[in-house]
Amino acid sequence: MIFMPSFAADVKNELAHRLDRKKCCQTAELAALLRMGASMTLGPNMMLGLNFVTENAAVARKTLTLLKSISDVQTEVTVSRSRRLKKNNRYMLRVVPSPQVRPFMEKMGMLGETGGSVGRDTALLKKSCCRHAYLRGAFMGGGSVNRPEAECHLELMTGNYGFADTIYTVLKRMAFPAGFTDRKNHYIIYIKDGEAIMDFLSIIGAHKALEEFEGGRNLKEVRNQVNRLVNCETANLQKTVDAAAYQNECIKLIENSGRMDGLSTALQKTAQCRRQHPDATLAELAEMLLVSKSCVNHRLRKLVTLAENFKKTEDKGEKLE
Numbered sequence: 001m002i003f004m005p006s007f008a009a010d011v012k013n014e015l016a017h018r019l020d021r022k023k024c025c026q027t028a029e030l031a032a033l034l035r036m037g038a039s040m041t042l043g044p045n046m047m048l049g050l051n052f053v054t055e056n057a058a059v060a061r062k063t064l065t066l067l068k069s070i071s072d073v074q075t076e077v078t079v080s081r082s083r084r085l086k087k088n089n090r091y092m093l094r095v096v097p098s099p100q101v102r103p104f105m106e107k108m109g110m111l112g113e114t115g116g117s118v119g120r121d122t123a124l125l126k127k128s129c130c131r132h133a134y135l136r137g138a139f140m141g142g143g144s145v146n147r148p149e150a151e152c153h154l155e156l157m158t159g160n161y162g163f164a165d166t167i168y169t170v171l172k173r174m175a176f177p178a179g180f181t182d183r184k185n186h187y188i189i190y191i192k193d194g195e196a197i198m199d200f201l202s203i204i205g206a207h208k209a210l211e212e213f214e215g216g217r218n219l220k221e222v223r224n225q226v227n228r229l230v231n232c233e234t235a236n237l238q239k240t241v242d243a244a245a246y247q248n249e250c251i252k253l254i255e256n257s258g259r260m261d262g263l264s265t266a267l268q269k270t271a272q273c274r275r276q277h278p279d280a281t282l283a284e285l286a287e288m289l290l291v292s293k294s295c296v297n298h299r300l301r302k303l304v305t306l307a308e309n310f311k312k313t314e315d316k317g318e319k320l321e
């Protein structure tokens with residue numbers, strides 16, 4: 001079996017190599033990433049810490065880079081085999097409990113008045129550059145997107161209702177045709193429009209993936225055109241088969257009425273040939289009869305008209321009796 005990395009994994013890999021220059025954006029992106037996969041821990045003396053778990057190496061790397069860039073918290077990384085998917089690694093990023101963690105989490109908007117719950121992140125989302133970075137973090141942490149050849153579908157999934165609602169609101173304010181739904185214990189924000197998915201990939205900075213998506217969509221368009229042509233040809237073939245069957249019915253009717261002998265030799269020969277080759281095309285019949293295609297067509301139509309007229313008079317006769 002050939003292993004096909006998912007398109008979503010490609011997008012995340014690309015994004016992992018992209019680092020915003022501005023600290024404001026780095027903060028917004030990291031905040032979204034942490035919302036997607038981090039849980040709070042308590043160390044000695046009630047000091048706060050964080051655990052961040054992901055199965056995507058690129059996501060782990062990016063989170064670590066951002067942590068180091070905008071904070072002075074101490075980090076540890078451990079890698080283990082995922083229990084759920086045996087072949088995948090599981091990356092655990094640990095922010096070691098220390099006095100520095102509390103102010104860091106406050107900056108990340110992770111310690112609201114309610115303590116630990118996530119607010120609307122209004123402070124992080126004031127500028128559009130930061131909103132884009134926030135969406136990038138959300139995609140890296142819990143996003144997936146179909147290959148361009150498949151049905152158009154991009155989604156962001158999280159178990160946190162407040163966070164899901166914030167992402168949804170941000171997208172709606174940017175006029176994205178986003179939908180919101182829940183599946184088991186998870187909230188899902190999705191986009192099903194191809195153009196909108198391309199816009200999304202563009203604003204989160206996945207330019208290579210965007211190009212691939214665009215190319216794939218064009219390919220899909222060409223494939224649809226080919227399918228339409230094939231369908232059209234199939235319909236034409238069906239028409240030909242139906243026409244041949246009808247011609248044979250008409251010929252049988254003429255034979256049964258005893259009128260075949262009264263027809264011209266040319267018509268008789270054509271009728272016989274059609275009866276013997278019910279699946280033959282007009283071109284094939286023409287070749288067998290050594291005449292042109294239009295000539296065969298003309299003769300067959302004549303046979304059909306004769307049969308139809310004959311049927312009409314017969315029906316009338318029945319009515320008169």
Ligand SMILES: [Zn+2]
Binds near residue numbers: 022128
């Ligand atoms: Zn910014």
